[in-house]
Amino acid sequence: MTALTAVHDPEDYSARNLSVLEGLEAVRKRPGMYVGSTDSRGLTHCMWEIIDNAVDEALGGHCTRIDVVLHSDGSVEVQDNGRGIPVDIEPKSGLSGIELVMTKLHAGGKFGSGSYNASGGLHGVGASVVNALSSRFDVEVDRQGYTHAISFRRGIAGRFLAEGPDAEFTAQAGVERLGRVGGDATGTRIRFWADREIFLKEADITRESLLDRARQTAFLVPGLTIAVRDERSDSEEVYEEEFRFDGGISEFCGYLASDEPVSDVLRIQGAGNFTETVPVLDEDGHMTPTDVERQLDVDIALRWGNGYDSTVRSFVNVIATPKGGTHITGFERALVRTVNEQLRNAKLLKANDDAVTKEDVLEGITAVVTVRLAEPQFEGQTKEILGTSPVSRIVSQVVSKELREFLTSTKRREKQQARTVLEKVRDAAKARLAARQQRETQRRKNALESSALPSKLVDCRNEGFERSELFIVEGDSALGTAKLARDSEFQALLPIRGKILNVQKSSVADMLKNAECAAILQVIGAGSGKSFDLDSARYGRVILMADADVDGAHIRCLLLTLIYRYMRPMLEAGRVYAAVPPLHRIELTNVGKKKRGAKPQDRYIYTYTDAELQRNLLELEKKGLSWKEPVQRYKGLGEMDADQLAETTMDPRHRTLRRIKVEHAEEAASMFGLLMGNEVAPRREFIAQGAQELDVNRIDT
Known part of the structure; x- marks a missing residue:
């Protein structure tokens, strides 16, 4: 890396103003370029650079177990039973294999040498970058009947005279042989202490992030055991957990899905070849452009469920690509094209009907998309986006072929499931078009000008967004009292008749057909679902005002279910409240x-x-x-006089409101599914378990 020194006088600017960062200096100078950041995210990335090297051994069939230990002194240790890093001398550099890998950028066995057909560590900078950013980096390799060891301080090889990163250190090249190992034992142990001169003091590796990715990796590499041990707890108890999944990504797909299945897990597998021009180092040390034949292996697990959210995880050589890339582009393109083709063939879409979109096809889908190939091209060292162009074409071909076979299958079970999937996609398209049509008529000005708002809405005079409030009131009797109790300047009222539709168990189309649900969406005026636009909401607050009894609590729960599923940004913005009547x-x-x-x-x-x-x-x-x-x-809001209702429940000077928040979306979604979903058995079990804690005297009878 070449650095330029700022010089104000052009005549003083010469070659002496240029500086060259040798070896690992560039990494320490610009750590964010290699690990993304110097906070917890960057520190976690360092740990996974080391773990991924062990996973690459497992991908090659040489490793069956990886142990990860978070030590109490802040260090991280990764141990595998792979082949072990080579310890012999590399002829060109004169360094041992360990020193070469740990101190030289872009050095390793993943550059077309045949050591790895597909790997996650592709740029040859992973281990050396972590070494450069560590105050101490210890390596032990079991190989050729001996244990070989070497240590580094900030990328410099040497020996530590005691434990810990602050121990006395002597710079010294070469690998030390510690002793013999029995049998044919091989493997690598790496322990490193992150350099606090580089990383922020508060940077830390969270156990949850480690467990999530360890579980994910175990799903992606069937037969690999990943053991996690966390010794950082203040108590004497040490946390330990192991992951091993022989079912692979089919099991992973089932784990990720949270809704009722519409189809079984469909496994799509295939391969394709492409030619890639890459620079290859010849015998004279020159880089020569060479055409290389590549093979791409595609392995996808997917299933449709009755939910509305989509979950798509993508991986390249077990490395997650959270921002997608060419493999996801090919996957989605093939899905949309093939489903549209089969909808036409099955007469579920007429000739003049609009084609379904990606949003319709992905509704309720859970998919794990994995590809394996040698030397994939990523955008950046953090490997978040796959950029290899031919991957899109090959994935699209494989998915189209396999998905078409499923959707046209004559087997009874598959035929029934295929029909259900196609109908679900068609219904999603209809609901999207209906929602769009409704949304176009929901803007406040258009609604007021055309008098399209529900006749039972008692609107406020003030159009100021921040101050305006919409009270959703239970029953017409309470509406009459609330009309007299409200401040008509900024408080609007919308009555509902009893308990609205349980939208957790209903489709979008059924929800839009329901008069109460449709009226609420129309009055709020910001759309629904993914198209919900918080800035278009007609009111600054939505306040649920129901009776202070069991029925009132049930109505609030149904209303919150509607808001959670179709207007979630309002909850996340803290703009939904429950009134607290006496x-x-x-x-x-x-x-x-x-x-x-x-x-x-x-x-x-x-x-x-x-x-x-x-x-x-x-x-x-x-x-x-x-x-x-x-x-x-009070048995209901209708029993209160207007002055009583105003003083206790509606007047901002005296009332109490309970703000409804969504602190943990996944937990909330799980609870809504339990309490309001289609599965009766878990709900019955939940009620039975809670029956012992119920205070009978609190039941309204």
């Missing part, structure tokens, strides 16, 4: 005798739970105050 009203009878200058409103005390009622009654009894018997218990 449950009781205590009317004092002798307050005027005890309190001079008492106001009329001082005669009433509102309570919100039975426990709060009992506490207030005890306090009043101690003060010698009496009250009217029996204490009024």
